[in-house]
Amino acid sequence: MSAYPTTARREATAPRPAAHPEPSTAHQVGRRRRTRRALLAAAVFLSPLAVFYGIYYLYAFGFLADMSTKQTSLSFTDVTDVGLENFRLVLTDPAFHTALLNNLIFAAVSIVAALTIGFFLAVSLASGVRFRRLFYAVFLLPSLIPLSLFATVFGRMLETDDGAVNTALRSMGLGSLTQDWLGSTGPAYTALFVLLVYLVGLPVMYYTSDLSTLNTSVLEAAMIDGAKAGQMYRLILFPMLRGTHRTVILSVLLGSFRAFDVVYFSSNGQPGGRTQITGTYLYNTMMGSGRVGYASAAAVIVLVIAIAVSAVQILLERRSK
Amino acid sequence: MSTAIDNPLARLRQRPRDNAAVYTVLVIGGLLWAFPLISAVRQSVAHGGFGNYLTVLTGEFNQVSLIRAFGNSLVIAALHALFVCAVGAMAAYAFAKISFPGREALYHLVLIFLAVPAVAVIVPVYYITGQLGLFNSPLGVALPEAALTLPFAVLLLRNYANGIPDTIIEAARIDRAGHARIFWHIFLPAARPALVNLAALSVMWSLQDFVFPSMVLKNADTTTAAQAVQTIQSAFGPTPEQTSQYFAALVLLAVPAVVLVVAGLKFITQGITAGGSKE
Numbered sequence: 036m037s038a039y040p041t042t043a044r045r046e047a048t049a050p051r052p053a054a055h056p057e058p059s060t061a062h063q064v065g066r067r068r069r070t071r072r073a074l075l076a077a078a079v080f081l082s083p084l085a086v087f088y089g090i091y092y093l094y095a096f097g098f099l100a101d102m103s104t105k106q107t108s109l110s111f112t113d114v115t116d117v118g119l120e121n122f123r124l125v126l127t128d129p130a131f132h133t134a135l136l137n138n139l140i141f142a143a144v145s146i147v148a149a150l151t152i153g154f155f156l157a158v159s160l161a162s163g164v165r166f167r168r169l170f171y172a173v174f175l176l177p178s179l180i181p182l183s184l185f186a187t188v189f190g191r192m193l194e195t196d197d198g199a200v201n202t203a204l205r206s207m208g209l210g211s212l213t214q215d216w217l218g219s220t221g222p223a224y225t226a227l228f229v230l231l232v233y234l235v236g237l238p239v240m241y242y243t244s245d246l247s248t249l250n251t252s253v254l255e256a257a258m259i260d261g262a263k264a265g266q267m268y269r270l271i272l273f274p275m276l277r278g279t280h281r282t283v284i285l286s287v288l289l290g291s292f293r294a295f296d297v298v299y300f301s302s303n304g305q306p307g308g309r310t311q312i313t314g315t316y317l318y319n320t321m322m323g324s325g326r327v328g329y330a331s332a333a334a335v336i337v338l339v340i341a342i343a344v345s346a347v348q349i350l351l352e353r354r355s356k
Numbered sequence: 357m358s359t360a361i362d363n364p365l366a367r368l369r370q371r372p373r374d375n376a377a378v379y380t381v382l383v384i385g386g387l388l389w390a391f392p393l394i395s396a397v398r399q400s401v402a403h404g405g406f407g408n409y410l411t412v413l414t415g416e417f418n419q420v421s422l423i424r425a426f427g428n429s430l431v432i433a434a435l436h437a438l439f440v441c442a443v444g445a446m447a448a449y450a451f452a453k454i455s456f457p458g459r460e461a462l463y464h465l466v467l468i469f470l471a472v473p474a475v476a477v478i479v480p481v482y483y484i485t486g487q488l489g490l491f492n493s494p495l496g497v498a499l500p501e502a503a504l505t506l507p508f509a510v511l512l513l514r515n516y517a518n519g520i521p522d523t524i525i526e527a528a529r530i531d532r533a534g535h536a537r538i539f540w541h542i543f544l545p546a547a548r549p550a551l552v553n554l555a556a557l558s559v560m561w562s563l564q565d566f567v568f569p570s571m572v573l574k575n576a577d578t579t580t581a582a583q584a585v586q587t588i589q590s591a592f593g594p595t596p597e598q599t600s601q602y603f604a605a606l607v608l609l610a611v612p613a614v615v616l617v618v619a620g621l622k623f624i625t626q627g628i629t630a631g632g633s634k635e
Contacts, residue, residue, distance in 0.1 A: 079535075090484060159368075161365050240625050244625065296567075318478065337475075
């Protein structure tokens with residue numbers, strides 16, 4: 036994985052003398068010199084970025100690949116070569132399969148929430164309602180404060196005996212709906228889904244921004260033709276925001292690999308690892324049990340998937356241009 | 357601001373019934389969204405009243421002082437924003453205003469790393485931090501954070517830089533100005549709005565980060581606010597008073613982030629949306 040970036044980078048950042056030394060015309064010499072100077076300038080301006088990428092991506096990925104075939108601890112002493120054993124163990128671990136599947140499920144929930152609730156909220160807020168800024172802040176806040184904080188408060192709200200959710204249910208006479216929220220699989224999933232829905236702020240931002248540049252005067256004509264508000268949402272505005280939907284879906288998909296804090300601070304994979312995602316799986320194997328080689332192998336697999344998603348996005352983006 | 361006349365979207369609420377429906381959804385939704393905050397504040401004063409806030413603000417819990425945690429978070433956030441803006445601006449200048457062979461390929465290669473999740477690189481980051489001797493140092497957190505934010509920074513700043521007319525740059529070149537001077541005197545001032553957005557986002561993301569601080573900062577006096585949520589937890593017992601105090605601490609930990617985010621909401625929104633819609 037690290038070989039490809041290295042060669043491509045070297046080509047662009049390290050200027051080489053022109054391949055053919057014999058000058059044919061003065062014009063070509065001038066152009067070649069300009070190219071060489073441009074390469075040199077680009078190399079200078081890109082060098083700080085190259086340092087960051089070199090250390091935290093290239094070297095890091097190389098180290099990760101190396102460690103994925105080893106058995107070692109957090110002190111990185113006592114390194115034993117175990118070949119591809121770590122990969123075999125990770126790929127056959129049912130907990131890892133659950134984590135990958137949960138990533139997909141949680142991403143799907145976030146996407147559905149974004150395309151429905153996020154879309155509706157953004158359009159409603161953009162329609163000139165009163166207290167727009169207040170509403171905007173309230174809906175965005177959970178996405179913008181530290182997730183560790185929001186998820187912890189949320190987790191506390193779900194506590195069986197004195198959590199705010201069960202208390203509220205009881206006070207509304209809905210005592211039969213109270214749950215041991217994070218203690219059993221179904222309610223734990225429900226709770227995490229609700230938590231993800233609360234984090235709809237980012238899509239609301241995307242929609243709000245694109246709505247402001249959208250030519251919505253077509254709505255007036257639709258109104259005169261007798262279209263109902265629901266039809267305008269579904270049949271006119273939703274299709275008009277096609278480009279935004281794509282941005283939202285891809286950003287949510289990539290963000291789902293980063294949903295570590297959401298799960299870690301609310302359910303932390305409980306009950307019994309059923310709500311684990313790849314993020315918590317990696318973190319707990321590394322920081323919790325100190326199984327560095329094993330965590331590295333799992334990280335390599337997650338990276339390959341995440342970068343593949345990203346590469347597909349970039350290719351689609353280029354083709355659509 | 358926007359009235360029914362100049363905002364076609366207001367047509368969606370022209371019928372009284374639709375108008376009532378939209379407001380009903382917004383008010384109920386708003387209450388639901390505010391519920392976690394409201395319930396946290398209520399629990400924080402349920403036992404011991406507002407004095408709890410003074411107690412947690414002045415006390416130390418598992419040797420963590422909240423005020424020091426805020427300070428640590430801000431130092432890291434500022435460093436992170438500085439690295440991201442400086443390195444990102446230089447790279448964006450090269451990608452937008454210097455034409456060199458292989459530019460587009462390299463640019464897309466840089467963008468591929470947008471997808472790298474922090475948890476996937478914790479093993480190498482842990483090792484690198486040890487090699488650089490940066491455990492318990494703000495730099496040990498800000499550097500890997502900056503590395504992960506840089507692909508986004510390059511995307512956002514290059515999108516913006518493409519909109520800066522090349523004619524200004526060419527005019528300066530004819531006046532024999534070098535790249536360094538053009539970058540400093542023309543490019544940076546022109547890119548200022550984008551840099552402000554990026555800085556606001558960088559501060560927010562750093563304040564949100566838990567993964568790197570939790571690995572790198574092991575001393576109680578280097579703990580960040582996002583990390584303190586976890587570190588102070590065991591200092592509060594299960595009694596009603598101490599539970600209330602814990603909630604008071606949680607509410608307080610949110611305050612700096614809320615203030616910064618509300619103050620910079622405009623820049624954060626602009627930044628995220630500008631980076632998201634490529635071209």
